[in-house]
Amino acid sequence: MAKRFNEESPISDVLKQFISQNKLEAGMDIVNVRDAWKNLMGNGVNNYTIEIQLKGSTLYVALSSAVLREELSYGKDKIIKMINEELRKDLVKSLVLR
Template identity: 65%
Template sequence: MAKRLNEENSIADVLKEFIQTNNLQKGMDKIDVREAWKKLMGNGVLNYTTEIVLKNETLYVGLSSAVLKEELSYGKEKIVNMLNEELGKSIIRNIIFR
């Protein structure tokens, strides 16, 4: 049976407990990474982004423009650092542009 929480817990605490109890953190990280990409890259890059997938600390980004793919590949390390900073933790170690 689930652990009974006292009445004074905040909703944030209850949600954190629920995520930990049900092992949902990896799924939440995938959603957070997509949102961080959208926020940091802006509309110019988003128009050419076809997919964003996080697998085992590697972010796979599908791009429909070869020129943009080449341009972004020069700044992989900076993009990784910016995304991890936005997320508040080190989730991404590598980016592969497809």
Template identity: 70%
Template sequence: MAKRNNENLSIADALKEFVETNKLEKGLDKVHVAEAWANLMGNGVNNYTTAIQLERDTLYVQLSSSVLREELSYGKEKIIKMLNENLGKDLIKKLILR
């Protein structure tokens, strides 16, 4: 646990310090990536998405439709760019559709 500071901190700063101290950033990144995928891709793609997994800088997305997988494979670079912009950092370098 972080040591107690006598200065006043905002809630946002206290949470940020807690996340950094306990090394929770990677887990939060995984959650944020799944949320970003759901928001950006919409209901049409989300209905066929069965699993999303972030490992290092690679995003693995499992789809139940081979036709959709083929369609999305043509726009991988654009999808990566959109997700990184939504996340606010270059977290994803490679996208693998399964």
């Protein structure tokens, strides 16, 4: 039977420890980047977003509208900065719009 400790810890600390011990940071980063994209871009862009992938430090976003893709390409640096601020870490270095 497992030992019980009398130390009380906030659930957020326990979850952070569990994620780090089981090496789940990469998977959590992928989920967090998708959520950040959806929150920051709003319904107008999300309706045309087909796929969001994070590979290394590059974020790949597939869009169904060529006009929207061209428009967003002008603000790539701003989008990267907004996503990194939302995640509170410097995770995305480049953005590729497909």
